[in-house]
Amino acid sequence: MAIGKYPSFALDCADPVALAEFYGAVLGWEVQKDDKWSEIRGDGQCICFQRVDDYRAPVWPGQDVPQQMHLDVMVLDLDIAEAEVLELGATKPEHQPGTTFRVFLDPAGHPFCLCVD
Known part of the structure; x- marks a missing residue:
């Protein structure tokens, strides 16, 4: 039996809003924006984007x-x-x-x- 379902993934980046808008447009998912942590959601799935200082x-x-x-x-x-x-x-x-x-x-x-x- 599964312990959980619908995992999300978080990507490090310098600009979470810009990356959420990019992937939101690619996938046609809803975008939730914040300058430190943004998310896109669709079909029970979620991808997150977190700001990292000095991102490489x-x-x-x-x-x-x-x-x-x-x-x-x-x-x-x-x-x-x-x-x-x-x-x-x-x-x-x-x-x-x-x-x-x-x-x-x-x-x-x-x-x-x-x-x-």
């Missing part, structure tokens, strides 16, 4: 500052989803290790992937 963004694909964790977002069409996340402020690094997914960096530098559903 991960380095992709190197490991000088490891990515520590990343989000995989399932999409129907990689090309359409790519255009949309780039418009929201994501960047696409040159190194792309696969063909059924694409790696991007969110506005705080965290790697995340768009994956074919």
Whole structure:
């Protein structure tokens, strides 16, 4: 029997509001904003963003500052989803290790992937 359900994930960043707005737009989830801790909620799930002083963004694909964790977002069409996340402020690094997914960096530098559903 499970002890709990619906885990949330918290991402360190310099600007929790900006990152919550970015992922809220990517996923179409409700955004709850605060300059120290922001959240997005949808479908019984929650992703949180916490402000960290002197935040250092991960380095992709190197490991000088490891990515520590990343989000995989399932999409129907990689090309359409790519255009949309780039418009929201994501960047696409040159190194792309696969063909059924694409790696991007969110506005705080965290790697995340768009994956074919």
